[in-house]
Every structure is written in structure tokens, then in C-alpha cells.
Amino acid sequence: MTRRPSWRRRWLAALTLMTLAGSSLADEPLPRWSLQLPADAPVQFIGVASLDEDGMAGTPMMYPAPNAGGLVVAILTHSLLVDSARRAQREKLLAAANAVVAPYRGVLDGFGHPELRQRVHRRASPMAADEGELVVESAPMFALTQDEKAIVLDNLITFRGTPAGPQGVYQGIVRVVSDPAKGTEPRSDWLAGGGERLKDECARLVAESIEMALLDARPAGVVAPAPPAQRTVRYDEGGTERMERAVIVRQHCGRLIIRNLRGHLMSVPTKSATANCPP
Amino acid sequence: MNVRLCHAAIAVAILTGCATAPQNPIALSETAASAQGGRIGVAIAPLPAPDTYFPGADCLLCYATAAATNSALTTQTKTLSASDALPLREEIAALLKKRGADVKVIDGEVKIDALPDFASQAPNVAPKDYRGLGQQHQIDHLVMIRVTTVGFTRNYASYVPTSDPKATFNGAGYMIDMKTNAYEWYLPVAVIKSADKVWDEPPAYPGLTNAFYQAIEIGRDQFLKPFASNGATASTSK
Known part of the structure; x- marks a missing residue:
């Protein structure tokens, strides 16, 4: 501050x-x-970029988990995939905004x-x-x-x-x-x-x-x-x-x-x- | 056999009963919203308390996880107020008066859930019976502003967030003929506004709080736009 x-x-x-x-x-x-x-x-x-369109829709997900350990692994894997997809989406959005400067x-x-x-x-x-x-x-x-x-x-x-x-x-x-x-x-x-x-x-x-x-x-x-x-x-x-x-x-x-x-x-x-x- | 048929009929009735078709937008009736249309009442439903929403976190444990993860934001949300939307009633009344209409601002809040149901299969008819308000306030048409949800929404895929939290402001504005209970205007309003740059700034979340007020302001503009004769709301800063 x-x-x-x-x-x-x-x-x-x-x-x-x-x-x-x-x-x-x-x-x-x-x-x-x-x-x-x-x-x-x-x-x-x-x-100047707007992040209003950033992020993905909320959808329920079924995890293939035979036990508690499997569930944790499935959630972590899912989380990594979503993070990667969101990062790519954010970069694409910012790249599109930066095109105005080209x-x-x-x-x-x-x-x-x-x-x-x-x-x-x-x-x-x-x-x-x-x-x-x-x-x-x-x-x-x-x-x-x-x-x-x-x-x-x-x-x-x-x-x-x-x-x-x-x-x-x-x-x-x-x-x-x-x-x-x-x-x-x-x-x-x-x-x-x-x-x-x-x-x-x-x-x-x-x-x-x-x-x-x-x-x-x-x-x-x-x-x-x-x-x-x-x-x-x-x-x-x-x-x-x-x-x-x-x-x-x-x-x-x-x-x-x-x-x-x-x-x-x-x-x-x-x-x-x-x-x-x-x- | 009869028992099975009976169960199936109940199941169908329950399922179809839940699947109410959303009301399609209806352009404002220029005749109704003018000097020739008769007396117009303008009312607002009670504003909801701001809250956080986690669509996609549908299982019990998923929702508990999402709620726990975002508890600091929820705490901040409870300190906010949607009262910036309250002047809408007077602003719409002023715009209608500019059109030459005879307008009555209905004091207090109209509790829509307390109104009787209106049974009709006809399209573009309100599911609640507003006609009593017509008699009570001596009006021919009622403009109703209803804000349904306000606060922050963060999308989830079960346990995993798929978006940052964003400010949200949802509702509908409609005009109803007090004789037929039919819509003469219907405008769904759904505003989503993200924080400028970063959002995760506990405990006050200034970026998201700013987006919260931006969403209300954008929503207000959307409610007012149909009544402005030139299509603009003309306000500069409030």
C-alpha cells in the first residue's frame, strides 16, 4: 500500500x-x-484486458476412485489438469488483448x-x-x-x-x-x-x-x-x-x-x- | 400394476413440475409505458443478502470443501450491501414520467413469494397473481424489479475450482397488465464481473468488492435502459 x-x-x-x-x-x-x-x-x-470471460463453467465430476487414497489421487490429477487448462485460457485471453499493441x-x-x-x-x-x-x-x-x-x-x-x-x-x-x-x-x-x-x-x-x-x-x-x-x-x-x-x-x-x-x-x-x- | 402406474405418474408429475420453462425476454410495450397506457406502479422486491455461490460443487463434501476454501471471501461478502440497487424504483419512475406516463411509486417492498399463485398455461403470463396490487394501488400496470442473487460466484467441477470468484448480480425486470396478469415487458438481467487483475486479497478483497459494486451498477443500467427514451441511462456518477 x-x-x-x-x-x-x-x-x-x-x-x-x-x-x-x-x-x-x-x-x-x-x-x-x-x-x-x-x-x-x-x-x-x-x-487493456477484461477477465470477465476467464474461467470455465461449473460442472459436476465423477471420480473413478476405488478407495479414499484413489479419490485423493483422482482429485489431485483433476486439479492439475484444470489448472493447466485455466493457465492456457488466461494466456490466450491476455495474448488476444495484447494484439492491439502489435x-x-x-x-x-x-x-x-x-x-x-x-x-x-x-x-x-x-x-x-x-x-x-x-x-x-x-x-x-x-x-x-x-x-x-x-x-x-x-x-x-x-x-x-x-x-x-x-x-x-x-x-x-x-x-x-x-x-x-x-x-x-x-x-x-x-x-x-x-x-x-x-x-x-x-x-x-x-x-x-x-x-x-x-x-x-x-x-x-x-x-x-x-x-x-x-x-x-x-x-x-x-x-x-x-x-x-x-x-x-x-x-x-x-x-x-x-x-x-x-x-x-x-x-x-x-x-x-x-x-x-x-x- | 396400478400401483406401478400410479408411481410412474407421480414421478412424471414431479419431474415435469420442476422443469418450468424460463420466461423469454419481452420488449417493453411502448403503449403501456406511455401517457396513453394508464397508471403505472413501480415496485421492487426485497433485495437478497449478498452471498457466495459455488455452482458445480454439487456433492455434499464438494460443497463443504468449496465453502471452507472460500470462507474468508464469504465473511467479507456478508459485510456488503446491495442497497445501491434500491434507487432503481425511483429512477424508473422518473424515466416513465419523462415519457409522460402517470406513475405511482409503490412504497416498501413487494414480497413476491407471499403473492398467490396464478394458474395459467398461457405463454407470457406471470406465475404469481399481481392483480391484487392493481386494486390496492389503483394502477393499470405494474413495473416490478426483482433481484434474485447478488454476491460472488465461483465455478467448480466437484472439488476443483474452474474459475476465480467473480461478482454476480442476477434478477429480472417486468411489467404486468393488472387486468390479465400478462407480461408487457420481461428482461432477465445477469451480470458477471471479474476483479481487476488479482482477486485473492483477504481480508477486504478490494478488487472483488470493486467488481461487486460494478456488477450492481451494470445491472442498474440494464434495468433502466429500456425506459430511457434515447436508450441511454444518462447517469454519470452516483
């Missing part, structure tokens, strides 16, 4: 002056940070973590710098929706203080869902100019996830302005409406920031959040 550090006092005074409700994330002062990504590994990209392989194979880091730093400058007060270790996993209209980032983020900066460790998982692509040809939009838009959106999602984690790392974390109440929140994931049981912690300009039942923060696009959009 989430571990909160002691080093947050350093910027706590400034942050507590900020009003969460209605302000944009970028309005808030945050420490300078430096991003660390898995060295030399390619950016992880999969297809047309992007040409771009993604040349998109490594060093380039992603460079783009994130450029986007989050001046807060992101090579020598930050804070080291941000990130393990991003991107997923493309089956209609290719949105990218979903799941980012495992760890903050480590530096000798010159705050001390302590924070760890959390943040999910950011991109706004749905507006065009009718999302693939050609993502891949235009050597995949420039795709790469830039990935960097934007990582930067936003880090910003959310920085806010969450404060002693109070990201909290709802009103008493928190769980509700089933609807949001857009590409052209599909998705739902999540969560507490709404903030709305800003077409997006909701929610905390789901696992305690993870999520930033999701929704038509219902339109307050405080810049003109």
Missing part, C-alpha cells in the same frame, strides 16, 4: 496553505525531483526508458531535474485500450530522499487514464511523426502520476474536501464507460482524482467534472 515518510515537513508548510478543492495539480509547490526508471529496459506496453511495435521497440525519462524531465521542468531533492523511482506499465483511444498508466512510485533533501521512503501505486482521443483514427494520430504523440502522452501520464504521488506523500495525503464517502464513480476509458468504487478526492477540469478500494490514487477523465477549467 502506501508508506509515508518523515521528510515531508520540508514542504509541508507551503503545501498546507494550498486549498485542495478546485485547484489544479500544477498550482501546488512541490519539491524538485529526479526520475529513475528501470535501466535500459524497454517501455512496458500491453493491451501495430505500435515499430515505435514502441525504439522507445526505451532513457527517452521516456528525458521526456518526463522536459515536461515537468523545472521541478524535474537531474539533481533533485528527491529521487523518484518509477516502474510504469502502460496499457492501450482495445479501441486504441486511451492509454492507461499504472505506476509503482517510490520516493527516496537525498542527503541534500528530505529523508524517508514513500511508496504508492498511481493509475492515470488519458483523455479519450477525439479523432476517428486514433492509431494514425498516436503514430504520426514517429509516434511523437504516443511518446509525449506517456511522458505526460508519468509526470502527472508523480505529481499525484508527491501530494499523497504529505502527512495528510490527498484528502477529500468533504467527509469521504465511497461511491461508484463512472469515467471514460477510451470510448468505454468504466466504473470504480472509490472516494472522490478532487475534481478539476474534466478529471476526477479518486482513491480506490485498494487505497491507490487514480486520475480519470469524466464528463461530470468540468469545474475550474482554465478559459
Whole structure:
């Protein structure tokens, strides 16, 4: 889940002056940070999968068992066979979901973590710098929706203080869902100019996830302005409406920031959040 | 000989009595669900308590094994509530009013099992007699929402699980003519929703609990869709 550090006092005074409700994330002062990504590994990209169809029907089974020992052996054998069949089914389902990424392989194979880091730093400058007060270790996993209209980032983020900066460790998982692509040809939009838009959106999602984690790392974390109440929140994931049981912690300009039942923060696009959009 | 014939007749009667044909879906009668259709009552049956179900674990020992294996999930399930489905009655009433219909929301819950049986061999006729509610509430049609099972289902082949547990929400929505007891709309609803990524997260099972609420929400949408004039339920977040 989430571990909160002691080093947050350093910027706590400034942050507590900020009003969460209605302000944009970028309005808030945050420490300078430096991003660390898995060295030399390619950016992880999969297809968004639904497991609703996973598993097999429930059917009674007659065991050929002459005695109790035979029955145990028969059940164990049956269990192994079912496990093997379920694993194969799950792999097939995930492979089918990942097929949506295949047309992007040409771009993604040349998109490594060093380039992603460079783009994130450029986007989050001046807060992101090579020598930050804070080291941000990130393990991003991107997923493309089956209609290719949105990218979903799941980012495992760890903050480590530096000798010159705050001390302590924070760890959390943040999910950011991109706004749905507006065009009718999302693939050609993502891949235009050597995949420039795709790469830039990935960097934007990582930067936003880090910003959310920085806010969450404060002693109070990201909290709802009103008493928190769980509700089933609807949001857009590409052209599909998705739902999540969560507490709404903030709305800003077409997006909701929610905390789901696992305690993870999520930033999701929704038509219902339109307050405080810049003109 | 007569005794044998008598036993055979009883056996046939028992077997055929159990094999009730499922009601086929019936599209909503646009006339009934409009200003011209007369007064429409909207009611809901008592919501079931969330529970766990293990289809395929049919022998006594198989079921005991499945129940023991999933006891932590069952404990968590008992803490959940399907009350998110309760607003359906008011939501359907609001959609019917938008269509110009004269609507009465029937307070409380209608206990269907307590209604008298309705003996009829005709197709598309309710097996319970709802006509008394028509007289009681002065309505011409009754829209009934009935949730039959809610919770988690995990398929088994005797002792062996063949699926992960998944959230389930089942029921039926129907409209009944208060004069004839015939269906004017019948919609079976069956929602299955898996956890996002992993499911085995005791004791709170956040992934499955999320799927539980997703299943209720999807089920609500299915109940509401026929009444929305544009086919959409139009809600964004509740």
C-alpha cells in the first residue's frame, strides 16, 4: 500500500496553505525531483484486458476412485489438469488483448526508458531535474485500450530522499487514464511523426502520476474536501464507460482524482467534472 | 400394476413440475409505458443478502470443501450491501414520467413469494397473481424489479475450482397488465464481473468488492435502459 515518510515537513508548510478543492495539480509547490526508471529496459506496453470471460463453467465430476487414497489421487490429477487448462485460457485471453499493441511495435521497440525519462524531465521542468531533492523511482506499465483511444498508466512510485533533501521512503501505486482521443483514427494520430504523440502522452501520464504521488506523500495525503464517502464513480476509458468504487478526492477540469478500494490514487477523465477549467 | 402406474405418474408429475420453462425476454410495450397506457406502479422486491455461490460443487463434501476454501471471501461478502440497487424504483419512475406516463411509486417492498399463485398455461403470463396490487394501488400496470442473487460466484467441477470468484448480480425486470396478469415487458438481467487483475486479497478483497459494486451498477443500467427514451441511462456518477 502506501508508506509515508518523515521528510515531508520540508514542504509541508507551503503545501498546507494550498486549498485542495478546485485547484489544479500544477498550482501546488512541490519539491524538485529526479526520475529513475528501470535501466535500459524497454517501455512496458500491453493491451487493456477484461477477465470477465476467464474461467470455465461449473460442472459436476465423477471420480473413478476405488478407495479414499484413489479419490485423493483422482482429485489431485483433476486439479492439475484444470489448472493447466485455466493457465492456457488466461494466456490466450491476455495474448488476444495484447494484439492491439502489435501495430505500435515499430515505435514502441525504439522507445526505451532513457527517452521516456528525458521526456518526463522536459515536461515537468523545472521541478524535474537531474539533481533533485528527491529521487523518484518509477516502474510504469502502460496499457492501450482495445479501441486504441486511451492509454492507461499504472505506476509503482517510490520516493527516496537525498542527503541534500528530505529523508524517508514513500511508496504508492498511481493509475492515470488519458483523455479519450477525439479523432476517428486514433492509431494514425498516436503514430504520426514517429509516434511523437504516443511518446509525449506517456511522458505526460508519468509526470502527472508523480505529481499525484508527491501530494499523497504529505502527512495528510490527498484528502477529500468533504467527509469521504465511497461511491461508484463512472469515467471514460477510451470510448468505454468504466466504473470504480472509490472516494472522490478532487475534481478539476474534466478529471476526477479518486482513491480506490485498494487505497491507490487514480486520475480519470469524466464528463461530470468540468469545474475550474482554465478559459 | 396400478400401483406401478400410479408411481410412474407421480414421478412424471414431479419431474415435469420442476422443469418450468424460463420466461423469454419481452420488449417493453411502448403503449403501456406511455401517457396513453394508464397508471403505472413501480415496485421492487426485497433485495437478497449478498452471498457466495459455488455452482458445480454439487456433492455434499464438494460443497463443504468449496465453502471452507472460500470462507474468508464469504465473511467479507456478508459485510456488503446491495442497497445501491434500491434507487432503481425511483429512477424508473422518473424515466416513465419523462415519457409522460402517470406513475405511482409503490412504497416498501413487494414480497413476491407471499403473492398467490396464478394458474395459467398461457405463454407470457406471470406465475404469481399481481392483480391484487392493481386494486390496492389503483394502477393499470405494474413495473416490478426483482433481484434474485447478488454476491460472488465461483465455478467448480466437484472439488476443483474452474474459475476465480467473480461478482454476480442476477434478477429480472417486468411489467404486468393488472387486468390479465400478462407480461408487457420481461428482461432477465445477469451480470458477471471479474476483479481487476488479482482477486485473492483477504481480508477486504478490494478488487472483488470493486467488481461487486460494478456488477450492481451494470445491472442498474440494464434495468433502466429500456425506459430511457434515447436508450441511454444518462447517469454519470452516483
